[in-house]
Amino acid sequence: MKSAVVVKNLSKSYKDFTLGDISLSIPQGSIFGLVGENGAGKSTFINAILGIINSSYDTLQYFGKDFEQNQKEIKEEIAVIFDQTHFDLEFTPKLVSGFMKYVYKTWDNGKFENYLLNFNLPKDKKLKEFSRGMKMKFEFAVALSHDTKLLILDEATSGLDPIFRDEILDILRDYSEDEEHTVIMSSHITSDLDKIADYVAFINHGKLVFIRDYDEIQENFGIVTCGLNTLQALSPEDVVAYRKDDYSYKVLINNKHEIRKVFKDLVIENASLEDLMLYTVKGEKLV
Incomplete structure (x- = not known):
């Protein structure tokens, strides 16, 4: 190219x-x-x-x-x-x-x-x-x-x-x-x-x-809203960053199709460009 x-x-x-x-x-x-x-x-x-x-x-x-x-x-x-x-x-x-x-x-x-x-x-x-x-x-x-x-x-x-x-x-x-x-x-x-x-x-x-x-x-990134147990069950390799709300966690993931195969009931929203910026700068890493 x-x-x-x-x-x-x-x-x-x-x-x-x-x-x-x-x-x-x-x-x-x-x-x-x-x-x-x-x-x-x-x-x-x-x-x-x-x-x-x-x-x-x-x-x-x-x-x-x-x-x-x-x-x-x-x-x-x-x-x-x-x-x-x-x-x-x-x-x-x-x-x-x-x-x-x-x-x-x-x-x-x-x-x-x-x-x-x-x-x-x-x-x-x-x-x-x-x-x-x-x-x-x-x-x-x-x-x-x-x-x-x-x-x-x-x-x-x-x-x-x-x-x-x-x-x-x-x-x-x-x-x-x-x-x-x-x-x-x-x-x-x-x-x-x-x-x-x-x-x-x-x-x-x-x-x-x-x-x-x-x-x-569009293909790979998504936003998951979940509880602490689900957050801890995710692989750090699949999590870009997360942010804590009052009653849940919002997680930016980079491998949504593979995660759907493991967590079949998990709701995954599409991630926007603004989401990538926000979570990259202000999110916390999963370790």
Whole structure:
């Protein structure tokens, strides 16, 4: 499987925060989710791999090419959407479309105007008159109107209403289905990633805690609500972590099909991405 992005031992230190030794490989044609609390290091990681901030690393490659040696070529094939618009608020969409063809060789003005129409965005209105949601829709219209191989979203859906977020998720799913286009999506809205992510990386306090195939999460992980005797009967190898409620224990397990064979009456609920994060960080280990 080809990799869209390869990172080895990336680090960035500030006075009061360190993003430490992040290594990962993002498969081409996938939607790769980055999750973590605010301040966990998601935006620092994205800014580092884009060269916006200086960082140290052993390897940083896009599409098999070294980033340092091929920055201009690589950036031509990337679109980035942050949580706020980066265009001058005095600009109009019409003005932006006029100069984007000089920024990207593959700029498609017809496609851009179709997105404006579909997103109900006026061409001649200044961006400062747009609502937050309209500004983010405009960012998506720009990003999707040139032939990029990689789309990077840093909390870009957080300012959108639920209906439009679902529309964007459908667009992202279609974008990545040809196995040529890749999405890196940083979000604290884990339900969005539950809907579309192929892989998920969890960053906590500057450390990469895990990378998982989302199908593996759905297939193998579950939540069990049980008493102390059942908890103690479970194998530590099958238990990721547990949390104690007032009258029971909630247990995150990683082998739900095998556990069902042994504990036939046990009710096992599907585990969400939020469950994995919560139990990994705040759960107790079974020893």
